[in-house]
Amino acid sequence: MKKFNFFYFVLLSFCQMGFSNDFEITPININFKGIEVKQDTIVTYGEFGSMLISYDNAQNWQQIRVFEKGSIVKMFLDSSKMLAFSNYGQINSSYDNGKSWVKIANLYDSVLAVIRYPNGYFLRMKNRLITISNDFQINNEFQLYSRKLVTNEIGYKDTCLQIGYLYSITNFKQHLIAEIDSGKYIRFDYNLIPVDTLSIGDLGLCTSCFGTYQIYSDSDYFYCKVDSIIFRTSDFKTVEEFHNCESTNHFLLYKLIENKIYYIKFSRLDLPPNFDHLNPNYPSDYWLNPYNFYFYEVINIDTAKEISEFHYKEVTFNVRPKEFFIDDNKIILAGDSKFIAIINRIEDTQSIISDFSGGKVHSMPDKINDSTYLFYSGYFNGRYTNTIYITDNYGLTFKPTVDTLLSPNYKKYYNMMFKYFDESEKTLYMGGPYLDSINRIGGVQISKDFGKSFQFKSMPNFQFNTSLSSKPTKIYPGLQKYNDNFITVYHVYLPPGILKAYFCTYDKNFNLISKSFIYNYVVDYVYSTDTNSFLIHANNWSYDKGSSGTNKFLYTTDQGKFWGGFPDSLNSEIHFKEIRFKDKIYFIIFDYNSIDSVIKIVVVDVVNKTMNTIYKYKIKELGYEKLYHNGICSDKNYIYIAIQDTLFYTNDLYDFSKWKKYIFPNGGNVIRTFSKYGDTFFARYVDSLHDDNIYWLKISSLDTTSVEENEIEELNYLYAFPPFPIPAKNYIKTLIYWDLSLDIDKDEIAVYNIYGEQICGRERIRIDKKNSYSGWLVWDCSDVESGIYFIKINHGTRTLYLKVLVDR
DSSP states (O other): OOOHHHHHHHHHHHHGGGOOEEEEEEOOOOOEEEEEHHHHEEEEEESSTEEEEESTTTTSEEEEOSSSSSOOEEEOOSOOEEEEEETTTTTEEEESSSSEEEEEOOOOOOOEEEEETEEEEEEEESSSEEEOOOOOOOOEEEEEEOOOOOHHHSSTTTTOOOOTHHHHHHHHTTEEEEETTTEEEEEOOOOOOOEEEEETTTTTSSSSSOOEEEEOOOOOOEEEEEEEEEEEESSSSSSSHHHOOTTTEEEEEEEETTTTEEEEEEEEOOOOOOOOOOOTSSSTTTEEEEEEEEEEEEEESSSSOOOEEOOOOBBOOOEEEEEEEEEEEEEEEEETTTEEEEEEEETEEEEEEEEOTTTOOSSEESSSSOOOOOEEETTTOEEEEOOOOOOOTTTTOOOEBBBTTTTTTGOOOOOOOOOETTTTEEEEEEEEOOOTOOOEEEEEESSSSSSSSSHHHHHEOOOOSSSSSOOOTTTOOEEEEEEEEEEEEEEEEEETTHHHHEEEEEOOTTTTEEEEEESSEEEEEEESSSSSSSEEEEEETTTTTTEEEEEEEEEESTTSSSEHHHHHHHHEEEEEEEEHHHHEEEEEEEEEEETTTTEEEEEEEETTTTEEEEEEESSSSSSSGGGGGGEEESSSOEEEEEEEEEEEESTTTOOOOOOOEOOOOGOOOEEEEEEEETTEEEEEEEEESSSSEEEEETTTTTOOOOOOOOOOOOOOOEEOOOOBBBBBEEEEEEEEEETTTTTGGGSSSEEEEETTOEEEGGGEEEEEESSSSSSEEEEETTOOOOOOEEEEEEEEEEEEEEEEEEEE
8 A cells, every 4th residue: 555655646746747726827928939820810829838819800819828838839720620739749629719728649759840731740850750640640750860950050140030940841742841951851752751852052052051941832842941042943853043032131031822932031220330339249130120120022033022011110129020921911920029910911001919029037017007017128137128018918918118209219228227117106217328328328218108208317427337236146226216216326436446336316307416425335225215324235346356245234324424334244145135015124135155055035124224034945956047046025915935846925024933835836936036916926937847937826825814823844955966877787876965954864765666666775775975965875776677766765855756767
């Protein structure tokens, strides 16, 4: 019975990886890969197993999850059903117009491209080509390794897109064709037996011979693009140039639609004359105009006529369509960052359905009402670019807000050094220097219509430092507001080797009221209640070393004539955040000790000037990025602290017995970006089913009504590197790190087979210690049969299962 329970537990764990009744997750930003259109139904599909669908010719949209994991590679819209293929090999169908989906097959292999042909479906996998029947049984296969495509090959050098292998297979004159390498093709019969090959390079028709893995066919010709030339052949032997795109600036994606070839091109940015930052190491599409692109129909080798154009009057960033659809009435475009746009060819009008091209995972949105939010292109360091996006349907679709016809000079301010949204007055403030300013002079842009138009207020006595930030957190100080006054900071270098930080207080119209200063500190946070009193978080600075790693809290009540300080200093801060909770202001710091891999959470009461460590934990996995797998936010009743796979929530930061917890499903982790709006969290999040992205998270089981005390066990630390050798014959080793508070020699360590049967314990397992917290775990597997085994380690509150393979 004990063996059965263990196996049942493992099986149950795997089954629950993708399912949790109390946890609802919705991806916000989706990169679209394809478009399907049938009458009034339009579908755009792509990452996170998701699609956006409209049943009324783009008037209204819904976001639907088709697959729990991975991306949608291809969809087919038939009269009675919809069919979808995921990049993990799962095939789902829908019989109610995409509202619900069921799994009908699983190929258990990665899928890179799918097309239909008369006998079923032709698929490109990572290591093979296959054909499957209409009932999804594999008919034939051909071994072909599809290497990882490099950016310089099909990306910036040529099409400026990374479309992968999506269009690398086709059906032509009762043969199947695949681009097997750059500009090289194999033709198969329907049994996937090779018939012949074609190489554009071997024919001497190309120079660099960069193929774009975009091949198409109609009843007469097979088409491919190599370098800047579209070639065609009717017999897979004699090849002719169909169109030379070299004279066409920045030729992007091309497609064959209804026996016609269409393509998109971009123009270049119109940069200021003294903007000399162009770098030959940047990709060639870096300076392409993100606002305008053009559609062409190929006529002959030298001629292509422009059939339409798309002009942005809003401020956005690097819009790159990855797919388009054209008929006599309209052009539909889709691409990265939830981009969807439609051009009405009859009325010669255009509409942006959605565009989140400048969206970032680092910055929090500002809530306007229950469904409307402003999103920003912000970074962890407090800087922003000038793109702003609004959603009025809870993140289903986005639109860029800034109208350049209303604010023509707004584009001159690209690097924004602070942002502040006044919720009560519904006013947005963005501050930054002129794009071509040498002395970093600029001002504040003020919007009272949610970013559509801005009024500019010059700040001539303020320098926007774009290169100076604190270490190691690298945060810019931002903008604070107290009553009707604004407070911010800037820094000035003074000879010989002096840094001066100025604290500026402005009235509500950004007229300067007062200035205070402090020498040789880089300030990244300031709190002030009047023109005399300031509390700052600052970093030591010296001429020789610049900003150091020592952070301090300092305060003054006499406009900077005398500064007092906290007795404690922090040397290894990862990041920090201001939290306002129940009329109190807390400054929360995550501080990391690299010697013992411990992160401590420090709370500073800004008003009472106290500092306390409220929690410590060890990181479970090594790696710099793992330091940021945490976050903190609050609402009116609770403070929420995400630490690795655990969400703590409490109404008393200082009493750990009153902390409650929730375990994220599928090993989920919040990555620093974390906020709460109503009953929903906004978070940068990742787990075993969901890639790193921004999501809405709704957790229905959080008990935020009662305040009874709960015992919460402390999270112990345990990490293991991948075991080796694989496969093993006589022994298996893995390097493990354990919690110093526990005795590794007393841990329960055992080996199980795939049926959950224990085959040995510690009698054949030893720990060769390197030091007090790490060592080699060695299993003598010389007397076990070939097969798959699991080494189970119980270490306090942590349990690890290490999958190993023995092969005799």
